Amino acid sequence: MKEGLEKVKSEINSKISFWNNVKSRKVKAGLIVLFIGIVCLKIYTTVFTFDWFTNLIQWL
Numbered sequence: 001m002k003e004g005l006e007k008v009k010s011e012i013n014s015k016i017s018f019w020n021n022v023k024s025r026k027v028k029a030g031l032i033v034l035f036i037g038i039v040c041l042k043i044y045t046t047v048f049t050f051d052w053f054t055n056l057i058q059w060l
Helices: 002-021 025-059
Strands: none
Touching: none
């Protein structure tokens, strides 16, 4: 458990280090837009999948 926690901490520290090393505001804005787009796509596909699943259950 402790090893897993240390691994997560090191991953977070590496992501923060990467973010701090990016100097361009355009690149940071692009990364933020990309992240938001991926999250929205995941939410959309999850809702679509559950909607299809509920329609299937109602049909049965």
